[in-house]
Amino acid sequence: xxxxxxxxxxxxxxxxxxxxxxxxxxxxxxxxxxxxxxxxxxxxxxxxxxxxxxxxxxxxxxxxxxxxxxxxxxxxxxxxxxxxxxxxxxxxxxxxxxxxxxxxxxxxxxxxxxxxxxxxxxxxxxxxxxxxxxxxxxxxxxxxxxxxxxxxxxxxxxxxxxxxxxxxxxxxxxxxxxxxxxxxxxxxxxxxxxxxxxxxxxxxxxxxxxxxxxxxxxxxxxxxxxxxxxxxxxxxxxxxxxxxxxxxxxxxxxxxxxxxxxxxxxxxxxxxxxxxxxxxxxxxxxxxxxxxxxxxxxxxxxxxxxxxxxxxxxxxxxxxxxxxxxxxxxxxxxxxxxxxxxxxxxxxxxxxxxxxxxxxxxxxxxxxxxxxxxxxxxxxxxxxxxxxxxxxxxxxxxxxxxxxxxxxxxxxxxxxxxxxxxxxxxxxxxxxxxxxxxxxxxxxxxxxxxxxxxxxxxxxxxxxxxxxxxxxxxxxxxxxxxxxxxxxxxxxxxxxxxxxxxxxxxxxxxxxxxxxxxxxxxxxxxxxxxxxxxxxxxxxxxxxxxxxxxxxxxxxxxxxxxxxxxxxxxxxxxxxxxxxxxxxxxxxxxxxxxxxxxxxxxxxxxxxxxxxxxxxxxxxxxxxxxxxxxxxxxxxxxxxxxxxxxxxxxxxxxx
Numbered sequence: 001x002x003x004x005x006x007x008x009x010x011x012x013x014x015x016x017x018x019x020x021x022x023x024x025x026x027x028x029x030x031x032x033x034x035x036x037x038x039x040x041x042x043x044x045x046x047x048x049x050x051x052x053x054x055x056x057x058x059x060x061x062x063x064x065x066x067x068x069x070x071x072x073x074x075x076x077x078x079x080x081x082x083x084x085x086x087x088x089x090x091x092x093x094x095x096x097x098x099x100x101x102x103x104x105x106x107x108x109x110x111x112x113x114x115x116x117x118x119x120x121x122x123x124x125x126x127x128x129x130x131x132x133x134x135x136x137x138x139x140x141x142x143x144x145x146x147x148x149x150x151x152x153x154x155x156x157x158x159x160x161x162x163x164x165x166x167x168x169x170x171x172x173x174x175x176x177x178x179x180x181x182x183x184x185x186x187x188x189x190x191x192x193x194x195x196x197x198x199x200x201x202x203x204x205x206x207x208x209x210x211x212x213x214x215x216x217x218x219x220x221x222x223x224x225x226x227x228x229x230x231x232x233x234x235x236x237x238x239x240x241x242x243x244x245x246x247x248x249x250x251x252x253x254x255x256x257x258x259x260x261x262x263x264x265x266x267x268x269x270x271x272x273x274x275x276x277x278x279x280x281x282x283x284x285x286x287x288x289x290x291x292x293x294x295x296x297x298x299x300x301x302x303x304x305x306x307x308x309x310x311x312x313x314x315x316x317x318x319x320x321x322x323x324x325x326x327x328x329x330x331x332x333x334x335x336x337x338x339x340x341x342x343x344x345x346x347x348x349x350x351x352x353x354x355x356x357x358x359x360x361x362x363x364x365x366x367x368x369x370x371x372x373x374x375x376x377x378x379x380x381x382x383x384x385x386x387x388x389x390x391x392x393x394x395x396x397x398x399x400x401x402x403x404x405x406x407x408x409x410x411x412x413x414x415x416x417x418x419x420x421x422x423x424x425x426x427x428x429x430x431x432x433x434x435x436x437x438x439x440x441x442x443x444x445x446x447x448x449x450x451x452x453x454x455x456x457x458x459x460x461x462x463x464x465x466x467x468x469x470x471x472x473x474x475x476x477x478x479x480x481x482x483x484x485x486x487x488x489x490x491x492x493x494x495x496x497x498x499x500x501x502x503x504x505x506x507x508x509x510x511x512x513x514x515x516x517x518x519x520x521x522x523x524x525x526x527x528x529x530x531x532x533x534x535x536x537x538x539x540x541x542x543x544x545x546x547x548x549x550x551x552x553x554x555x556x557x558x559x560x561x562x563x564x565x566x567x568x569x570x571x572x573x574x575x576x577x578x579x580x581x582x583x584x585x586x587x588x589x590x591x592x593x594x595x596x597x598x599x600x601x602x603x604x605x606x607x608x609x610x611x612x613x614x615x616x617x618x619x620x621x622x623x624x625x626x627x628x629x630x631x632x633x634x635x636x637x638x639x640x641x642x643x644x645x646x647x648x649x650x651x652x653x654x655x
Contacts, residue, residue, distance in 0.1 A: 003052045003070055009078040011050045012065060017041030019082030026114065027075045031057070032065040033110075039063060040585040045559070054388055062110065068375065068388070108233065111166045112322050118155050118162070119322075119421065125152035126420045130434050134443055156227045159326070160185040163232040171236065173243050177260055181239065181267050182232055185225035185276065194222045209277075214269055221277035227330040229323040230279030235271055242266040283327045294336055298412035302336055302344075306408025307401050309345035310386060325421065339418025339432055340411050341404075342380075343425035343450065344457055348403035350376030351458035352396040353385035355465030362471055365389075377458070380424030390465075399464030407457025414449040427454060508571050510652040511550040511603060512645040513626060516542035520639075521625060526581050529625045534576065536637040537627030537652060540645070545610035547577060548647045549601040550626070556598075559584070562591035565607055566629075573654055574630045579610045581621045590614040604648060628654060 013019055016036060024035045036042055044056050047065060052074070054066040067074055112119075129149055132138040138145050155162070164182035168175040184190065192198055196210050203210050206219035214220050225231055246262035247255070294301050312321070325338035350373040357369015372385035390396040419436045433446030519539040524530045529539070549567070553575065557566030563583040567575040579591065590611040595601060612622055628637050638653045645651065 003074070005070070005074045005077040006080075008050060008052045009074060009081055012047060012053070012078070013081050015043050015046040015050065016063065019084075022082060022084055025075075025079060025082075025084040027071045032067055032071055032075060032078065034063040034065065035061060036063050040587075054386075055391075107170070107236075108323060110170050111163065111233070114166050114169065115162055122152045122155040130420060130436060131431050134434055156326070156329075158182075158186055159227050159229060160225055160232050163229060167232060167236050167239075171240055173240055174260075174263075177243065177263050178239055180264065181235060181271055184268065185228070185231060185271065191224065191226065194220070195224065196222050214273060218269060218273045220272045221280070223277055223280040225276060225280070227326060228279060228283065229326055230283050231271060231276040232279075233323065234275040234279050235267065238270050238275065239263075239267055284331060294412070298336075298415065299409045300412070302340055302412035302416075303405050303409035305337065305341040306344035306411070307405035309341050309404065310349060310382070310390075310397065310400060313345075313382060313386065329421065333436070334417040334419050335421075336412075336417055339421065339425060340416055340450075341408055343418075343429065343432075344407040344411060344453060345400075345404040346380045346382050346425050347377045347427060347454050348407060348457045348461040349382040349385045349390060349400045350374070350378075351403060351461035352400035352465040353389040355399060355462040356389050356393060356396040356469040358462075359466045359469045360471050365471070376426070378426055378428060380426030380429065393469060395468035395470070396465040398468060399461040399466075402464055403457040403459075403461025406460050407453045410456060411450065411453045414453070416446050416450045416453060419446075430454075508551060508569055508573050508654050509640075509650055510569075510573070510575065510626070510628075510654060511548075512540065512641065512647055512649045512651040513547050513550045513577050513607070514540050514542045514624060515544050515546070515646050516540040516624070517644050518639070518642050518651075519623060521627070524581070524623050524625060525621065526623070526625075529578070529581075529623075529627070532631075534625075535574075535627040535629040535631040537625060537631075538639045538641075539623050539625045542579075542610075542612060542622055542624055545579075545612045546647065547579060547607045547610065547624075549603055549605040549607055550575065550577075550651065551603050552601070554598060554600055555595050555607075558593060558595075558597050560588060561586065562588040562593050562608065563610075565593075565595075567601070572630070572633070573628055576625070576627050576629050577607070578625045578627075579608070579622075580615050581623055583615060583620050586615065586618055586620065590618075626651065628652070 012032070013022070016022065016034060017038065018041075021037050021041050022034055023037050026033045039058065042063060047053055047056050052067060052070070054068055057064040057066065125148065129138070129145060129152065133140050133145070160182035161179050162182070164178035164180070165175055167173075168178035193201060193212060196203055201212055203212055203222070204219070205211060206221055210222045211219040212222065242263050243259075246259040246266070250258040250262065321338050325335045328335040328337065353369050353376065354373035355369075357366045357373065360366050360369065369389055372388050376382045376385040386397075386400075390400050416433055417435075418432045419434065420432050425432070430447050430450050433450045435443040435446055437443070517540065519541050521532065521537055521539055522530050524539045547565070551567075551569050551573075553567040553569045555565065556568045556574070557564075559565075561584045563580060563586065564576065564578040567577070569575060583590070592609045594606045594608060601607065615622060628634070631637055634654050636653075636655055638655075640650050640653050
């Protein structure tokens with residue numbers, strides 16, 4: 001059934017806190033990328049519960065909703081629901097979360113994502129030209145070739161200019177000013193000057209490299225900046241400071257021309273004297289390091305990166321590898337870090353998904369497995385396979401990682417390299433491995449070995465996934481219906497209608513999970529709980545922060561914010577214990593889990609602890625609802641306790 005883009009978009013907007021909470025919105029090939037004014041207003045579980053949503057990733061200041069191949073169509077409807085700025089398009093940038101490395105990679109990813117359509121399109125045109133010239137269909141000296149190649153190569157040659165655009169959009173600064181700095185790096189006369197080819201100019205040496213001089217005394221190292229990425233990325237904080245400084249010191253009456261002039265006079269010497277040469281040196285060192293590592297242990301380098309690529313993709317960090325890929329093309333003439341490793345990983349993701357689909361007896365899983373496999377193997381879009389099948393059932397991911405690792409090992413041993421960038425790596429981009437080296441004995445060797453590596457990796461991924469995969473209904477009694485339990489708990493956390501458990505619920509008694517005072521659910525100062533939308537039960541006003549298992553059960557749902565836990569009793573009763581109200585906003589700081597997802601617990605086992613003083617100090621109420629989220633499966637749910645209770649006292653009878 002086709003995805004209803006309008007309805008899905010409306011649900012996503014509502015679940016992330018409404019249109020007013022969205023500062024900017026954009027998308028890449030598979031993900032809806034939002035910058036929220038307040039991430040605390042977003043209900044992650046509600047978003048995940050929406051049909052068509054594969055997962056939610058919060059990284060680099062972005063709230064990423066993984067959709068899959070249909071994200072571009074969905075975005076057309078999504079942007080109709082509000083006056084959303086494009087990412088970085090003048091909206092106040094949100095402070096990125098995470099450590100320094102996560103923020104840095106998130107920033108790089110955010111700058112490169114908007115350029116992907118042009119990057120992949122021009123890359124594929126260059127791939128086509130390589131194929132046509134190799135087959136002698138088109139001569140490299142013909143006007144046709146020169147014109148088409150010039151168009152395709154223009155993106156990469158003028159990359160600093162385009163980076164100026166994307167960095168300014170990302171940071172909310174002046175797009176024209178940033179683009180001027182990028183344009184200066186690739187200005188033809190300056191390319192000649194910094195190439196050492198101007199006879200009338202005096203050249204010297206600085207740190208062992210040829211240089212010329214700015215103002216007669218500042219050394220400008222001779223270097224080429226076409227197709228470069230590091231100089232502009234390094235210039236980002238300088239350009240931001242320079243623009244703010246110029247704006248501050250420029251009187252309003254002359255700001256229109258004085259501000260940009262000051263900006264350019266500050267940034268020009270910095271980029272040509274300091275950060276441009278530094279970026280060039282760092283790029284050369286990075287390329288040399290990767291080349292040395294690859295030449296020393298190619299099988300290990302490519303194998304490990306191929307096996308690790310799914311987890312890199314999960315964090316969105318794969319876009320942050322693109323500068324390294326472009327740098328390798330500019331300096332080495334080839335790349336293995338992105339082109340080869342993502343090829344191995346992507347097709348193995350698809351093969352693992354196919355293996356699970358072929359093994360499953362469920363028609364929906366079979367259909368989804370096939371669709372996800374086609375998406376990954378043919379189109380190179382792996383998120384549907386990764387989140388829809390492989391991570392969802394876990395065992396197929398083992399096959400995907402093993403297949404990619406072996407495929408990468410063989411690719412490293414046989415010297416498979418990517419010589420052009422075109423399209424998301426898949427079987428359709430095998431032609432990226434055609435050598436552009438005129439001295440190559442066999443320019444098609446990379447394609448042949450790439451195909452062999454791909455077939456081997458897919459076979460391994462398919463077989464392992466097929467062997468290990470089990471339908472949810474085939475799970476062992478200890479974790480029977482594990483995924484269904486998690487789905488039900490997800491729905492409960494999200495405030496959605498929980499699916500009916502397949503197993504008939506038998507009478508069961510639920511003990512009090514905490515010490516405290518019983519409060520009728522209707523008196524809880526939260527409309528969702530008080531009205532019984534999530535299910536029937538009671539609430540406890542706790543006297544201490546220890547939460548114990550109220551019966552024998554399986555842990556079906558845990559949250560990053562650690563403020564709640566979902567259990568499924570052995571008879572199928574689905575129990576939600578939610579410590580405090582609106583405590584999701586505390587980001588887990590007052591809470592500690594003592595169990596793991598899918599763990600079997602016995603009545604009285606410690607589940608989590610909460611710092612009640614910290615919760616109250618944050619202005620949150622301590623009411624702790626204990627509810628049966630699949631209440632409709634039972635004839636009656638009767639509280640059997642009142643007043644003060646201790647953990648382990650009888651609390652609710654479900655019959």
